[in-house]
Amino acid sequence: MQKAQLVFIPSPGVGHLVSAVEIAKLLVDRDDRLSITVLIIKHPNFDSDISSNYSRSVDRIKFIDLPNDFSDSNIPRSLFASFIESRKPRVKDAVSNLLTHSDSPRLAGFVLDMFCTCMIDVANDFGVPSYIFFTSGAAFLSLMFHAQFLHDELSKPTTDLKDLDTELVVPSVANPIPARFLPSVLLNRDMAMFLYEHSRRFRTTKGIMVNTFAELESFAINSFSDRQIPPLYPVGPILNLNGNNYDVVKKTEIMEWLDDQPPSSVVFLCFGSMGSFSGDQVKEIAYALEHCGHRFLWSIRQSPPKDKDKETILIPSDYVNLTDVLPEGFLDRTVGIGKVIGWAPQVAVLGHEAIGGFVSHCGWNSTLESLWFGVPMATWPMYAEQQFNAFEMVRELGLAVEIKMDYKMDFKSENTMIVTADEIERGISCLMEFDNQIRRRVKEMSQKSRKALINGGSSFSSLGRFIDDVFPSE
Numbered sequence: 001m002q003k004a005q006l007v008f009i010p011s012p013g014v015g016h017l018v019s020a021v022e023i024a025k026l027l028v029d030r031d032d033r034l035s036i037t038v039l040i041i042k043h044p045n046f047d048s049d050i051s052s053n054y055s056r057s058v059d060r061i062k063f064i065d066l067p068n069d070f071s072d073s074n075i076p077r078s079l080f081a082s083f084i085e086s087r088k089p090r091v092k093d094a095v096s097n098l099l100t101h102s103d104s105p106r107l108a109g110f111v112l113d114m115f116c117t118c119m120i121d122v123a124n125d126f127g128v129p130s131y132i133f134f135t136s137g138a139a140f141l142s143l144m145f146h147a148q149f150l151h152d153e154l155s156k157p158t159t160d161l162k163d164l165d166t167e168l169v170v171p172s173v174a175n176p177i178p179a180r181f182l183p184s185v186l187l188n189r190d191m192a193m194f195l196y197e198h199s200r201r202f203r204t205t206k207g208i209m210v211n212t213f214a215e216l217e218s219f220a221i222n223s224f225s226d227r228q229i230p231p232l233y234p235v236g237p238i239l240n241l242n243g244n245n246y247d248v249v250k251k252t253e254i255m256e257w258l259d260d261q262p263p264s265s266v267v268f269l270c271f272g273s274m275g276s277f278s279g280d281q282v283k284e285i286a287y288a289l290e291h292c293g294h295r296f297l298w299s300i301r302q303s304p305p306k307d308k309d310k311e312t313i314l315i316p317s318d319y320v321n322l323t324d325v326l327p328e329g330f331l332d333r334t335v336g337i338g339k340v341i342g343w344a345p346q347v348a349v350l351g352h353e354a355i356g357g358f359v360s361h362c363g364w365n366s367t368l369e370s371l372w373f374g375v376p377m378a379t380w381p382m383y384a385e386q387q388f389n390a391f392e393m394v395r396e397l398g399l400a401v402e403i404k405m406d407y408k409m410d411f412k413s414e415n416t417m418i419v420t421a422d423e424i425e426r427g428i429s430c431l432m433e434f435d436n437q438i439r440r441r442v443k444e445m446s447q448k449s450r451k452a453l454i455n456g457g458s459s460f461s462s463l464g465r466f467i468d469d470v471f472p473s474e
C-alpha cells in the first residue's frame with residue numbers, strides 16, 4: 001500500500017488551531033494510507049496549551065511542539081508575520097527529523113494556515129507542494145483575493161474606502177457591500193498589506209481546503225470558477241464537537257443551570273477568544289438584558305491592558321470579581337433569569353436545548369457551530385473578518401439578525417464605539433421571537449451542515465477529491 005504523510009502548520013490561537021486538528025483527524029480517519037504531523041507554533045501570548053487538549057496518541061497523527069525561543073515575549077501585532085517567519089528553521093529541522101526515519105512515508109505536502117504562507121518556502125525546499133486549510137469562509141477567501149487584485153492590478157486598495165459612504169461590488173456576495181461593513185482587517189493599512197501578501201501566496205499553492213460547505217456558501221464558491229485560483233475544496237463544517245478541556249466543576253454548574261431552563265428560552269452571549277468590552281459597554285449590555293427580560297447566559301471577559309505604542313497581542317482573561325464591572329445589584333436582580341460566566345464551554349452550551357439564540361462576534365467557528373446546532377445568531381462583530389461574516393449571514397443568507405455589522409473593536413485604546421442598551425435589546429428581542437423565519441432557515445441549514453459531512457455529502461466528496469490529489473497515481 002502506498003503511504004504518504006502531510007505536515008500541518010496551524011497558526012497559534014484557538015480559532016485556527018482547533019479546526020486544523022479536526023480536519024487532520026478527519027483525513028486520517030478517512031484514509032488509512034495517510035499520516036499527519038501537526039507542528040504546533042507556541043506564541044507566548046496565546047493559549048497554545050489548547051493542543052494538550054487533544055490526545056497526543058491519535059492514531060497516525062503526531063503533534064510536535066516547536067520550541068518557543070522568540071526573544072521578546074510581547075510580540076506586537078505588526079510583528080506577527082516576522083514571528084511566524086522566525087519559525088522557519090524550526091519547521092525545517094522538525095520536518096528533516098521526520099524524514100530521517102527509515103520507515104517514514106513519502107512526504108506529500110504541507111497544509112498551512114492562512115497566516116503561515118511563508119512556510120511555502122520550506123515546503124519548496126523539500127520539493128513538496130503546499131495546500132492551505134482556510135479557517136474562515138469561502139466568501140471571505142474570495143474577498144481576500146479580490147482586495148489583493150484591486151490593490152495590485154488596479155491600484156485601488158480597500159483602505160481608501162475607510163471613511164467613505166460608498167459600496168463595493170465583490171465577486172463573493174450578490175449584494176454590493178457598504179464600505180463600513182468591510183472587515184476591519186481590510187480597512188487597516190498594515191493588516192491589509194499582510195492579507196494581500198498571503199493572497200498572493202495562496203495563488204501559488206496546489207489547493208485550498210475551506211472550512212465551509214457548498215450548501216451554505218454556493219454563491220461564494222461559484223465566484224471562484226472563472227478566476228485563476230487553485231482548486232477549492234469546501235470540506236466543512238469542521239468542528240470540535242467534544243469541546244476543549246474545560247473545568248469540569250464549572251461546566252457541570254453551567255449545564256445544570258441550563259437543564260433548569262425551558263427549551264429555547266435562553267439567549268447566550270459570547271464573543272470569541274479575543275472579545276472583550278469597556279466597562280461602559282458591559283453596562284449597556286447589562287441594562288439591555290435586564291430590561292428585555294429574556295433568560296440569558298453571558299460569557300464576559302476582561303480586556304487586557306491597552307498598549308498604545310506596541311499594540312501587543314494580549315488576550316482577555318476571566319474577571320476575578322464580576323461586580324467590579326457590572327452595574328450595582330445586577331447579579332442580585334437577575335439571579336432568577338440569568339447567569340454570568342467567563343470562558344464558556346461554548347459547543348456544549350450551543351448544543352443544549354435551552355439555548356434559543358446566540359449573540360456572537362461572528363468568528364467563523366462560532367458561526368458554523370451555531371448553524372450546526374440550529375441556533376440563530378444576532379451579529380456583533382468585533383475584529384478580524386467578522387464584520388464581513390456578519391454581512392454575509394444577515395444580508396446575503398438571511399441566517400442571522402443584526403445587532404451591529406460595523407462595530408470595530410479598538411485593540412489600542414478604550415475609544416471603541418458604544419452600542420446602546422436600546423440597540424442591543426432590539427436585536428435580542430428580534431432574535432428570541434419564537435417563530436421567526438430566520439429560526440426556520442437556520443434549522444434547515446443545520447440539517448444541511450450535517451448532511452454535507454456524511455458519505456455522499458458535498459464536503460465528504462470534496463475531501464475525497466483532496467485525498468485523490470495527495471495520492472495522484474492511484
Ligand SMILES: O=c1ccn([C@@H]2O[C@H](COP(=O)(O)OP(=O)(O)O[C@H]3O[C@H](CO)[C@@H](O)[C@H](O)[C@H]3O)[C@@H](O)[C@H]2O)c(=O)[nH]1
Nearest residue numbers: 015135136272273299343344346347363364365366384385
Ligand atoms: O468562551 C468561549 C469563547 C470561544 N470558545 C470557542 O473558541 C472558538 C472561537 O473561534 P471563532 O468563533 O472563530 O472566534 P476567534 O477565536 O475570534 O477566531 C479567529 O479565527 C477565526 C477563524 O479563522 C476567525 O473567523 C475569527 O474572526 C478570528 O478572530 C470557537 O470554537 C468557540 O466555541 C469557547 O469555547 N468559549
